[in-house]
Amino acid sequence: MPELKHGFKISTEKCQGRMPCMRACPTHAIRVKNGKARLIPELCIDCGSCLGVCPSGAISATTVPFAELDRFKFKVAVASPALFAQFAIKETPACVARALLDLGFDAVWEYSVDIELIDRAITDCVKKWPGPFPLISNSCPVIVRLVQVAYPSMVEQLIPVEAPREIAGRELKRRYSLELGLQPEEIGAIYITPCQAKTISILQPAEEEKSYLDGAVGISEIYNDVLQKIRKTTNAEGSPKSKFGIGELFHWGTPEGEFPKLSREHYLPLTGLTDVIKVFDDIEKGKIRNIEFLECHACPGGCIGGNLTVENLYVARSKNLHLVASMSRPSPEFEKEVERRYAVEDFSLRRPLKPRIIEGEVVNLLERVKRRKRADELLKGLPLLNCGLCGAPTCKNHAEDAAAARADLSDCVFLSRDRINFLREIYKK
Amino acid sequence: MAVELLRESYEIQGKNYDKAGEVSGEIKVLLRDLGIDAVNMRRVVIVAYEGEMNVVMYAHRGTLTLVLTDRDINLEIADEGPGIPDIGLALQEGYSTASDEMREMGFGFGMGLPNMKKNSDEFRIESEVGKGTFVFAKIRLNANA
Ligand SMILES: Nc1ncnc2c1ncn2[C@@H]1O[C@H](COP(=O)(O)OP(=O)(O)O)[C@@H](O)[C@H]1O
Ligand SMILES: [Mg+2]
Numbered sequence: 001m002p003e004l005k006h007g008f009k010i011s012t013e014k015c016q017g018r019m020p021c022m023r024a025c026p027t028h029a030i031r032v033k034n035g036k037a038r039l040i041p042e043l044c045i046d047c048g049s050c051l052g053v054c055p056s057g058a059i060s061a062t063t064v065p066f067a068e069l070d071r072f073k074f075k076v077a078v079a080s081p082a083l084f085a086q087f088a089i090k091e092t093p094a095c096v097a098r099a100l101l102d103l104g105f106d107a108v109w110e111y112s113v114d115i116e117l118i119d120r121a122i123t124d125c126v127k128k129w130p131g132p133f134p135l136i137s138n139s140c141p142v143i144v145r146l147v148q149v150a151y152p153s154m155v156e157q158l159i160p161v162e163a164p165r166e167i168a169g170r171e172l173k174r175r176y177s178l179e180l181g182l183q184p185e186e187i188g189a190i191y192i193t194p195c196q197a198k199t200i201s202i203l204q205p206a207e208e209e210k211s212y213l214d215g216a217v218g219i220s221e222i223y224n225d226v227l228q229k230i231r232k233t234t235n236a237e238g239s240p241k242s243k244f245g246i247g248e249l250f251h252w253g254t255p256e257g258e259f260p261k262l263s264r265e266h267y268l269p270l271t272g273l274t275d276v277i278k279v280f281d282d283i284e285k286g287k288i289r290n291i292e293f294l295e296c297h298a299c300p301g302g303c304i305g306g307n308l309t310v311e312n313l314y315v316a317r318s319k320n321l322h323l324v325a326s327m328s329r330p331s332p333e334f335e336k337e338v339e340r341r342y343a344v345e346d347f348s349l350r351r352p353l354k355p356r357i358i359e360g361e362v363v364n365l366l367e368r369v370k371r372r373k374r375a376d377e378l379l380k381g382l383p384l385l386n387c388g389l390c391g392a393p394t395c396k397n398h399a400e401d402a403a404a405a406r407a408d409l410s411d412c413v414f415l416s417r418d419r420i421n422f423l424r425e426i427y428k429k
Numbered sequence: 430m431a432v433e434l435l436r437e438s439y440e441i442q443g444k445n446y447d448k449a450g451e452v453s454g455e456i457k458v459l460l461r462d463l464g465i466d467a468v469n470m471r472r473v474v475i476v477a478y479e480g481e482m483n484v485v486m487y488a489h490r491g492t493l494t495l496v497l498t499d500r501d502i503n504l505e506i507a508d509e510g511p512g513i514p515d516i517g518l519a520l521q522e523g524y525s526t527a528s529d530e531m532r533e534m535g536f537g538f539g540m541g542l543p544n545m546k547k548n549s550d551e552f553r554i555e556s557e558v559g560k561g562t563f564v565f566a567k568i569r570l571n572a573n574a
Contacts (some may be wrong), residue, residue: 132471150461151461152461152467152470153457153461153467153470153471153474155467156467281454284454284457284458284474287450287454289535290535355467358464365434365463365464365497365499365570366434366499368463368464369434369435369463369497372435372462372463373435
């Protein structure tokens with residue numbers, strides 16, 4: 001397996017070993033040894049839960065610096081609908097798109113066509129799917145990685161349809177290379193992203209194919225510049241020349257798609273990793289029945305709550321609702337474009353998704369069973385307080401680490417006085 | 430000879446729909462932690478779930494025992510209950526004696542036993558009317574790896 005790229009970096013220098021990241025991580029991928037946080041890369045699902053909680057500012061998101069995009073002859077922005085919910089009501093999607101052009105993009109892609117296409121592709125896929133159910137949406141990269149890491153037997157339930165942003169990247173390269181006589185590599189397809197997870201999914205897609213997009217820029221990274229450009233041009237003549245209305249920049253579903261064509265009782269939208277995990281656990285137990293499709297987003301509130309957004313979730317949501325309410329019906333041109341493209345394009349995922357291989361599990365079955373029995377045995381000697389002072393988030397994790405010889409059982413303060421003294425040294429002011 | 434690596438037993442309560450599915454859920458977590466591949470895991474869990482549900486729906490109480498060896502996973506589901514008078518009939522697709530109430534809850538399509546058989550490499554039922562039922566299923570680990 002190629003080395004895994006991840007959405008953020010922990011700076012060892014800045015890290016003070018305070019552990020909120022370790023406690024926040026939903027897949028228990030962080031250990032804090034010798035006063036420094038360390039990542040177990042195979043377990044990290046790029047959710048960013050650690051990002052916001054670090055008191056030392058030691059964790060930072062990886063995004064592509066805006067300046068790096070100059071290598072392309074023609075740059076096209078594919079803006080997550082979450083972008084448009086970041087600004088005041090009077091700052092319409094058209095104003096925001098205009099500002100993106102002023103910032104140096106050569107075009108702003110009419111992304112809602114792709115979202116609509118994927119809505120349809122998903123509806124069709126769900127109708128034809130022989131089972132097992134429920135199918136699970138895959139447009140949130142964190143959800144895909146969560147399933148690959150923690151729910152391997154559900155990987156085949158991730159819907160085998162491309163994410164709309166990928167379809168946008170493919171189509172815009174096709175169209176502009178035809179129109180402008182450029183090579184596809186000379187056209188930069190840049191996603192304006194609400195989270196670092198999508199940046200990573202573009203650098204290294206979970207299905208191990210190459211992304212159709214060339215990179216991503218975080219909303220928070222360009223927010224100030226966009227705001228400034230909007231302010232400058234408010235008095236100047238209006239919106240960018242677009243053959244369609246706002247519907248082509250902004251989709252009327254919830255950001256990143258909602259699938260109104262599926263009947264309500266068979267379709268469940270979920271947001272927030274904690275709730276998603278609860279539902280996935282119920283699926284594992286066989287408790288969820290009669291649901292055909294789960295639309296899952298790791299961020300509470302969905303992509304408008306992404307960790308690279310600026311506006312707080314509730315304000316952004318109200319702006320979003322306002323935008324939806326003020327939209328007219330989709331234009332005939334829009335409908336025609338959707339029909340045309342739906343007839344000629346293939347939206348199926350190019351490669352099947354597979355469970356992620358976890359390094360510690362490469363050993364044979366006998367050894368795995370031995371480790372498990374050993375871990376169960378060792379756990380009996382631990383206090384079950386999950387204090388974290390051993391450097392693992394839970395006693396169970398510590399027992400497993402010790403059973404696999406990744407940690408010393410006596411790192412538990414209950415088992416060794418030396419550990420306290422050691423910690424005292426490390427956390428000395 | 431297959432070498433036994435692990436043996437775990439789980440209690441199942443009859444008529445407890447609130448807890449129904451928990452045993453197969455636990456088995457799934459166990460197999461996931463042991464790194465059993467997804468295809469075999471799915472087969473084991475289908476067999477365990479349907480077996481567990483049959484105990485919940487039809488019997489008073491039961492025990493599910495999972496035995497992992499170096500080459501297969503064996504499930505033994507033993508219950509105290511009414512037993513099955515005609516096993517051949519019970520194994521037919523669509524045959525069910527589930528009550529209307531059970532059907533309303535989404536059970537009783539008569540596919541449980543057939544699906545258990547389909548997902549096992551060896552499958553056996555023994556039953557004594559008025560006493561109980563014993564189901565044995567073997568899933569070979571290399572068969573689908
Ligand atoms: N453990 C059991 N004890 C008594 N009867 C059982 C048991 N398991 C299955 N049966 C009988 O066999 C029938 C078929 O079972 P199954 O194929 O699982 O379908 P379903 O549970 O949907 O009815 C059941 O309706 C029931 O009459
Ligand atoms: Mg049944």
